[in-house]
Amino acid sequence: xxxxxxxxxxxxxxxxxxxxxxxxxxxxxxxxxxxxxxxxxxxxxxxxxxxxxxxxxxxxxxxxxxxxxxxxxxxxxxxxxxxxxxxxxxxxxxxxxxxxxxxxxxxxxxxxxxxxxxxxxxxxxxxxxxxxxxxxxxxxxxxxxxxxxxxxxxxxxxxxxxxxxxxxxxxxxxxxxxxxxxxxxxxxxxxxxxxxxxxxxxxxxxxxxxxxxxxxxxxxxxxxxxxxxxxxxxxxxxxxxxxxxxxxxxxxxxxxxxxxxxxxxxxxxxxxxxxxxxxxxxxxxxxxxxxxxxxxxxxxxxxxxxxxxxxxxxxxxxxxxxxxxxxxxxxxxxxxxxxxxxxxxxxxxxxxxxxxxxxxxxxxxxxxxxxxxxxxxxxxxxxxxxxxxxxxxxxxxxxxxxxxxxxxxxxxxxxxxxxxxxxxxxxxxxxxxx
Amino acid sequence: xxxxxxxxxxxxxxxxxxxxxxxxxxxxxxxxxxxxxxxxxxxxxxxxxxxxxxxxxxxxxxxxxxxxxxxxxxxxxxxxxxxxxxxxxxxxxxxxxxxxxxxxxxxxxxxxxxxxxxxxxxxxxxxxxxxxxxxxxxxxxxxxxxxxxxxxxxxxxxxxxxxxxxxxxxxxxxxxxxxxxxx
Numbered sequence: 144x145x146x147x148x149x150x151x152x153x154x155x156x157x158x159x160x161x162x163x164x165x166x167x168x169x170x171x172x173x174x175x176x177x178x179x180x181x182x183x184x185x186x187x188x189x190x191x192x193x194x195x196x197x198x199x200x201x202x203x204x205x206x207x208x209x210x211x212x213x214x215x216x217x218x219x220x221x222x223x224x225x226x227x228x229x230x231x232x233x234x235x236x237x238x239x240x241x242x243x244x245x246x247x248x249x250x251x252x253x254x255x256x257x258x259x260x261x262x263x264x265x266x267x268x269x270x271x272x273x274x275x276x277x278x279x280x281x282x283x284x285x286x287x288x289x290x291x292x293x294x295x296x297x298x299x300x301x302x303x304x305x306x307x308x309x310x311x312x313x314x315x316x317x318x319x320x321x322x323x324x325x326x327x328x329x330x331x332x333x334x335x336x337x338x339x340x341x342x343x344x345x346x347x348x349x350x351x352x353x354x355x356x357x358x359x360x361x362x363x364x365x366x367x368x369x370x371x372x373x374x375x376x377x378x379x380x381x382x383x384x385x386x387x388x389x390x391x392x393x394x395x396x397x398x399x400x401x402x403x404x405x406x407x408x409x410x411x412x413x414x415x416x417x418x419x420x421x422x423x424x425x426x427x428x429x430x431x432x433x434x435x436x437x438x439x440x441x442x443x444x445x446x447x448x449x450x451x452x453x454x455x456x457x458x459x460x461x462x463x464x465x466x467x468x469x470x471x472x473x474x475x476x477x478x479x480x481x482x483x484x485x486x487x488x489x490x491x492x493x494x495x496x497x498x499x500x501x502x503x504x505x506x507x508x509x510x511x512x513x514x515x516x517x518x519x520x521x522x523x524x525x526x527x528x529x530x531x532x533x534x535x536x537x538x539x540x541x542x543x544x545x546x547x548x549x550x551x552x553x554x555x556x557x558x559x560x561x562x563x564x565x566x567x568x569x570x571x572x573x574x575x576x577x
Numbered sequence: 578x579x580x581x582x583x584x585x586x587x588x589x590x591x592x593x594x595x596x597x598x599x600x601x602x603x604x605x606x607x608x609x610x611x612x613x614x615x616x617x618x619x620x621x622x623x624x625x626x627x628x629x630x631x632x633x634x635x636x637x638x639x640x641x642x643x644x645x646x647x648x649x650x651x652x653x654x655x656x657x658x659x660x661x662x663x664x665x666x667x668x669x670x671x672x673x674x675x676x677x678x679x680x681x682x683x684x685x686x687x688x689x690x691x692x693x694x695x696x697x698x699x700x701x702x703x704x705x706x707x708x709x710x711x712x713x714x715x716x717x718x719x720x721x722x723x724x725x726x727x728x729x730x731x732x733x734x735x736x737x738x739x740x741x742x743x744x745x746x747x748x749x750x751x752x753x754x755x756x757x758x759x760x
Contacts, residue, residue, distance in 0.1 A: 425678065432675060433667065478640065480632060576622045 155555060162548040169541020170241070176534035177244055181255050186513075187531035189245065189259040193355065194508045194531070195538025196241045198379070198501055199546050201372065203238055204348050205380025206231040207307060208373065210314055211344065214337035219571035220408060223400055223562045227387050228380070229318050232311035233553035234546035239304035241542050242355075246300060249293060262291050262361040268514040269362070272437075273521045275514055283362045283438070291361060299354060303347040310340040318566075319558050325565035348373055356508055363442040367427035371507075374420040379500045381413045382493035389486050396561055403484050404577045410483035413493065417477060421470040445524040446510050457527035461506050469499035505535075586709040586757040587729040588740045590749025591718065595621050598724035601747040602627045605726060608743060612732035616710075616719040635696045642692020643685045650677070650684035709757035727755070 173195065176188030206228045213221040249256055249263045257264025257278070265279035278284050284291070313336045321329035349369025357368050385406065391397040431439045444450060446458045473496055482488045509531055512522040525531075563569055592598045595617065602615055606629045615624060651674075658664060659672035669676045698704070710716050710727060719725045726749070728740055737754070744752045 429675065429678065433669075435668065478636075480636070 155551070159548060159551055159555070162544045162551065165544035166541050166548055169537050169539075169544060171541070173534060173538035173541055174244065176530075176537065177248070180258065180534075181248065181252065184255060184258065185530070186258055187529055188534040189248070190359075190509055190511075191531040191533070191535030192538045193245065193259065193359075194504055194535040195540075196238065196542050197356065197504050197508065198539060199234065199241075199542050200238050201376040201500070201504065202379045202383050203231065203234050203546070204307070204344070204373075205376035205378070206384070207235075207310060207314075207344055208341070208348075208377060209380055209384070211310070211337035211340045214314070214333045215341065217334065217568070219568045220405060220575040222566045222568050222572040223397070223575075224384060224388060224405055224409065226318065226559065226561070226563050227391065228384060229315050229559070230550050230553040231380075231383070231387075232315060234549045235304070235308045235311050237545050237549050238542065239308065241538075241545070242300065242304075246297060250297070260296075260358055260361070262287075262358060263293055263296075270512060270514065270521050273519075275516060275521050278361075281362070287361065291358060296354060299350060303351045306343050306347045310336065310344060314340070318563055321563060321565050322560045327567050330567055345369075345373065348376065359508065360442060360511055362438055364439070365427050365431070365442075367423055367430075371420070371423045371427060374416055374423050375500055375503060378413065378416045378420055378496055381409055381416065382497045382500070385409050385413070385489060385493045389490060391561075392486075400562055400573060402575065404575045406486070406489065407483050407577055408575075410477060410489055413496070414474070414477035414483075417470065417473050417496070421474070424465075424470075441512075445512060446506065450522070450524055451519045456524060458506070458510055458524075461502065461527060465499065465503055465506060469496070469503055473499075501539075505532075583756040583758045585730050585737075586755045587727045588735070588737075588744060588752065589710075589713060589715055589725055589727045589755050590744035590747075590752045591715050592724040592726070592748060592750060593722075595619065595724060597748050598726065599624060599627055601726055601744075601749065604747045605728065608734070610728055610732050610734050612735075613726065613728040616716065616725040616727065618720055618722065618724075634700060635693055638692040638696025638699070639689050640692070642696075643689035645692075646684040646686070646688025647681050649688065650681035653684075654680055709755060712758065713753075713755045715751055715753065 173188070173192050177192060180186065180188035210225055210228050210232070213225050245259060248258065249260060252258060254264075257267040261267040261269060262278055262284055265277065265284075267278045268275050269278050269281050269284075270276075271281055271283075289295075314333060317329045317333040317336060320326075349372070352369045352372035356372070357363065357365065388397060388401045388405070388409070392401050428443060431443060441450075445456075446462055447456070448454060448459065449456045473492055476482050476492050482492065509525060509527075511525050513525055514521065515523045562572075566572070590601070592601060598615060598617060599621060602624060605613055606627070615621075615628060617624070654677040655672050658666075658677075663671050665671070667676075674681075715723065715725055726744065728735060728744070734740075741752055741754070
């Protein structure tokens with residue numbers, strides 16, 4: 144806080160204005176897309192919007208989980224890093240707000256209510272084996288309707304964000320208040336909130352992933368899906384944390400505080416979750432591949448071939464890109480010590496991971512079945528490139544600017560010190576050694 | 578008892594503080610000694626860097642073990658299911674990198690663990706049942722409140738008098754020659 148000179152403050156506030164402008168432009172463009180999609184019945188802008196928001200949601204959820212994991216383990220090295228994550232949590236309410244347009248369309252979209260989540264509208268067309276029927280006639284929806292109906296869905300979505308925002312509020316309060324009075328009971332409160340918060344947030348993110356992403360193809364189901372979203376979120380959050388801390392060291396804010404040992408530990412966690420992501424993603428594929436049941440396999444089939452011709456589609460290369468680019472390369476790269484402790488080398492791989500995380504979400508959200516009565520199997524698989532990518536990029540940038548603005552505001556508000564100076568573990572954290 | 582033979586093993590010096598050991602270790606390294614060791618009752622952070630130790634080479638054994646395991650797993654599945662006794666199980670191909678992947682990766686982990694364990698044994702020249710320093714009375718104190726530096730006779734720079742003088746100069750308290758009995 145002491146390094147703020149007046150010129151620095153003006154530079155920051157002008158950057159903050161730019162971020163807000165970026166947020167308004169990006170989200171505005173995304174909303175134009177949604178409006179246009181609503182007019183023409185085009186699903187693409189909605190998928191793009193969901194993709195753009197999900198990236199930032201996954202990062203925020205990852206940060207929330209990391210803080211709570213640090214808290215329950217009472218880890219001695221983490222407080223310096225934890226404080227930076229706590230600022231990151233300030234983006235949650237804004238991310239929640241960004242999901243609102245999708246919910247509003249589901250409620251008030253009339254004949255287009257089912258444009259993104261087809262099951263919202265019982266008259267939406269769907270596929271059973273290869274014949275076209277409506278959602279209302281589909282036994283696979285009828286059996287799930289007790290869970291997958293708009294009222295309960297809305298209630299759940301609101302509950303998830305109340306849980307995320309509530310936990311964020313309490314974790315921030317416990318940490319920031321301790322800066323002022325130094326009462327160790329704040330640490331106890333933080334541990335208690337985390338002990339309750341881990342299962343609560345784990346359930347929220349699991350069912351959130353089911354509701355928002357898996358229900359895009361409501362006939363498909365995978366119990367691994369929530370764990371996949373958790374693993375992805377942690378990977379992305381670790382990448383952002385590493386970038387943020389290295390940036391703060393370069394500006395002098397965390398210089399001498401965030402040391403090689405902290406960076407090495409974060410990089411090791413990154414390696415661990417790279418393996419975990421691969422384990423989960425592969426298990427999901429492996430079980431469905433082994434069981435070979437059509438109502439499950441179609442989900443992977445449309446990510447590999449064009450179902451009408453049986454030839455490889457563009458998604459095949461995206462899938463291969465994920466296996467080799469999102470697992471094998473970062474895994475082998477992060478095995479080496481020097482790649483973890485040399486800041487430029489680590490920055491390269493965490494940016495790589497973030498880019499592939501974005502592709503992973505794209506691969507999970509975008510592919511789907513467009514009902515096409517003339518087609519051999521009754522539908523066309525959505526292609527890799529399309530207007531969903533363009534609209535998605537607008538939303539991605541817009542929501543990203545909004546989150547960055549909220550986080551910067553939290554950093555600048557003076558609500559907390561740079562590091563939790565009165566945390567009982569702070570001395571150990573500063574003296575952390577490999 | 579006079580017919581017991583012994584040979585010189587090393588020169589040793591004790592220190593009363595971790596700082597004393599740490600500073601002396603830096604000087605020993607600077608002096609150019611290569612075959613020497615520090616003994617301490619507690620972990621001293623940064624001592625390995627002070628002694629000029631590079632990072633452990635165990636990870637290389639781990640990586641080699643892991644890669645060997647991965648391809649051993651592949652070889653097992655390929656040999657059994659595609660080459661020696663082709664058998665269709667659950668409609669899956671004879672050989673594919675997908676269905677037997679758990680075998681590959683379990684063997685990767687197993688062999689990586691073997692590599693780590695046996696690599697560590699190899700690099701530390703274990704198992705070894707005795708060591709001349711165990712006979713040395715000062716060695717027992719390094720399990721209590723003393724720190725110790727031992728410079729071995731094998732060191733090219735070792736000299737009976739100079740090394741002892743040097744150890745005294747860098748702050749060694751009890752400086753002695755350790756002798757290894759032979760029977």
